[in-house]
Amino acid sequence: MSTLPPTAPFSLRDVVLDFRDLTKIYPTPTGEYVVLENLQLQIKKEEFVSIIGHSGCGKTTLLTMIAGLNDISRGEILLNEFPIDGPGPDRGVIFQSPSLLPWMTALENVRLGVEQVYPHGTRKQREDICKYYLDKVGLGQALHRRASELSQGMQQRVGIARAFALKPKILLLDEPFGMLDSLTRAELQDVLLEVWEKEKITAIQITHDVDEAIFLADRVIMMTSGPRAQIGDILEIDFARPRLRKDILRHPDYYGYREHLIGFLEH
């Protein structure tokens, strides 16, 4: 397994997230459990990063610390040079389950968040933002359907629309397609990529799926297994954007990338 030099392949000026000696320790009945230890990583503005690693290595712990929902034990995460010390509207999260309010429509669910972020806009302006993103994720015809009447895939489309409508600087995705069947999963990857390619916000996605990691990301970050997990390796995915699935699958580098990731995970 290769160890990564902490230097990032881009100028320091472009760094939006800077992890410095990040350590996370959970107290447990049998003593302290060191999940992450002295993790170093830099993420560039407008980059799409996939994080991959074995179950329990600390991926969600890392993501929730970026979100400001989980305390940092030692070290720091700098967001645009300021240490993260709590949640904020500059970071949006898409979870595996979008947790919509079932009695509300798709539009109302998105509007709920948008009202908090744009309290000074007019009702019409806020509604236009919601409709724009719901349309982008393919729900233009389902604005007024209740969340409880939507399929899992459609609910996650609402989750994606809601996250983008809030205009975060950083989008955090915790296995957003983990509960979907493979066909719906592929559809939603396409939807996510299409919207992301227009908005170009920094995105960090946890996934267990090697193909998903490659298809979406500019870099795939591989985490070592815990305890004391760190960054084990980083793979740059040098595919042009915008990306189309059929082009990626035919690309001569695709299987090399795949082997690299599978080789890391099998060690």
Ligand SMILES: Nc1ncnc2c1ncn2[C@@H]1O[C@H](COP(=O)(O)OP(=O)(O)OP(=O)(O)O)[C@@H](O)[C@H]1O
């Ligand atoms: N609040 C907590 N208290 C104690 N231990 C915790 C807590 N949260 C997570 N852990 C432990 O920390 C480790 C990392 O958990 P985490 O959920 O971050 O891993 P993960 O890589 O996201 O796993 P998965 O891929 O299965 O979702 C696990 O061993 C987990 O049991």
